[in-house]
Amino acid sequence: MNIIETENLSFVYGQGTPFEKTANDRLNIQIKEGEFVGIIGHTGSGKSTLVQMLNGLIRPTSGTIRLEGTDIWQSPKEIRKIRFKVGLVFQYPEYQLFEETVEKDIAYGPRNMGLSEGDIRERVISAARFSGLRSELLSKSPFDLSGGEKRRAAIAGVIAMDPDVLILDEPTAGLDPAGRDVLLAQISQYHKERKNTVLLVSHSMEDIAKTADRILVMNKGRAEMLEDTRTVFSRGEELERMGLRVPQITKIMSGLQKRGFDIPSGILTVEQAASVLAAYRGRSL
Amino acid sequence: MLKDVTLGQFLPGVSPIHRLDPRAKILFLIALIVFIFITSNYISLALVAAFIVALVFMTRIPVKMYLKSMKMILFIVLFTGIINLFYGRGEPLVKIGFLQITEAGINNAVFVSVRIAVLILASSMLTFTTSPTDLTDALERLLKPLTVFHIKVHEIAMMMTIALRFVPTLLEETDKIMSAQKARGADMESGNLIKRIKALIPVLIPLFVSAFRRAEELATAMECRCYQGGSGRTRMKRLHFGKADLYGLAACLLVLCGVIICNIFLPATVR
Structure with missing residues (x-):
């Protein structure tokens, strides 16, 4: 079943001024319930605008978004309920922390939902666990945390609302390589355990290759492809024309294949490549 | 959204007004504000207002943008206008309870509203056509004489x-x-x-x-x-103070002469 569907979804910034700019141009996208979709695109391709429209933060200039079959702007007064169902983690979410303690900050979303104190407490603890935040940090001030911990705390603040769809806009930007890997693993883990839909916007093809079932490719405000990860990354030349690329390991492996090595195509991660190469060596010996 | 705030927003363009020396533009703005406040009858008020409206069209910025910036102060214009309406002296034309409207009151209300509206129009024209850096550069130059008094301009x-x-x-x-x-x-x-x-x-x-x-x-x-x-x-x-700025200066002087002549030879409506 499709959890999110868009129909001719468009957004124009500054309509009627000299700064008019089309950010999204007639998008028709279907996202299935429970899938992990990566969103890639060059800077300014309209990814951020799209994800903000998906949770009702900005209203489309034309077209519709359906969540579980109903138009999210059907009753604009109820839009807050949509935001609890579609959780959005912004870029550099650590700049939104404001409470005295991390615990209170994570509880901000659940409290806005009007949950009971007991439920809130439970959600804070499970969200902190999912985002890998050590429990002794919960009583600290968010401003005393390290950069990576702040990021986790902010992500936990959205996870605590237990949204049906979780959207993350470049959650790993500015983290060190180890921090990236751990955070991505945690997001994958969260997706597996909760079985809800996750949309991940990223500039890192490696991150996307590791996590996504399908990929949405955005270019100049249009949706160019929405296919499974292997298919998208097998179209490297098209991606390069849009200022994108395929994961390095995919490129290396397809290069080897072109030079006559008998290995399968569509290798997305270093681990896959290692096992494929090990098998190749076993055969040729 | 907050981005819709137009008051004080620079809109790049190539109109003659955009190209004026920012120092000249600031001085012209001050001059226009002085003019609009020394007008004492409808003819001179109309003259200054017409001059400013003509300049507005010369900026080649959509009138919509000006209206947007006026919208924000519409309340102030209406408020002061209505207050003034009831504060005129002389024979009351209409009486509503303890409130009375006189001819002087109507005149005051019109003058105050038009003055504020024109004030905003002229100032938005300055900020619409001048980039913030140009504006502060010009201010620094204009305030330079104050360094004599140890003010860190x-x-x-x-x-x-x-x-x-x-x-x-x-x-x-x-x-x-x-x-x-x-x-x-x-x-x-x-x-x-x-x-x-x-x-x-x-x-x-x-x-x-x-x-x-x-x-x-x-x-x-x-x-x-x-x-x-x-x-x-x-x-x-x-x-660079150029030819265009000289034309601007000439136009301003002409309007000033007009205002003074009107004020001297026509009966004063306000004050």
Whole structure:
């Protein structure tokens, strides 16, 4: 079943001024319930605008978004309920922390939902666990945390609302390589355990290759492809024309294949490549 | 959204008004404001208003933008206009309870409303057609004589430049933080006053934190480039008082003559 569907979804910034700019141009996208979709695109391709429209933060200039079959702007007064169902983690979410303690900050979303104190407490603890935040940090001030911990705390603040769809806009930007890997693993883990839909916007093809079932490719405000990860990354030349690329390991492996090595195509991660190469060596010996 | 705030926004263009020397533009604006306040009858008021409207069309900026900036002060215009309506002396034309409307009251109301409206129109014209950097550069030049009194003109201008430069940045930041909190279910549009003020705390705290962080980063960046204040600094773009500015000056003088002649030879309607 499709959890999110868009129909001719468009957004124009500054309509009627000299700064008019089309950010999204007639998008028709279907996202299935429970899938992990990566969103890639060059800077300014309209990814951020799209994800903000998906949770009702900005209203489309034309077209519709359906969540579980109903138009999210059907009753604009109820839009807050949509935001609890579609959780959005912004870029550099650590700049939104404001409470005295991390615990209170994570509880901000659940409290806005009007949950009971007991439920809130439970959600804070499970969200902190999912985002890998050590429990002794919960009583600290968010401003005393390290950069990576702040990021986790902010992500936990959205996870605590237990949204049906979780959207993350470049959650790993500015983290060190180890921090990236751990955070991505945690997001994958969260997706597996909760079985809800996750949309991940990223500039890192490696991150996307590791996590996504399908990929949405955005270019100049249009949706160019929405296919499974292997298919998208097998179209490297098209991606390069849009200022994108395929994961390095995919490129290396397809290069080897072109030079006559008998290995399968569509290798997305270093681990896959290692096992494929090990098998190749076993055969040729 | 906050980005719709048009008051004081620069709209790039190539119109004759855009190309005027910013110093001249500031002086013209002051002159126009003086003119509009020395007018004492409808003919001279119409003359100045017509001059400013003509200039507005010369900027080649959509009239819609001006109307937008006027919309923000519409309340003030109406409020002062209505108050003035009831404060005229003389024979009452209409009486509603203890309130009375006189001919002088009507005249006052019209003058006050038109003056405020024209004031806003003229000032938006300046900010629409002049980039903030040009504006502060011009101010620095115009205030230069004050250095005699040990006033740090350059520092003041630099502070203004930085403040203006960060207005859009902070607005954008506010927008972003508001969106982020809204995404967590913040409700800023409903409830009573106290509830709404409380709802702003999650926006204000991150905003202050980031403003201080930005200030510190900027200070470091400026020191890294050996900024030491104004002494000995030269300019990349030098202001140039050209032919167009002379025409502007001539037009202003002409209007001034018109206003003075009208004021002398026609009976005064106000004051």
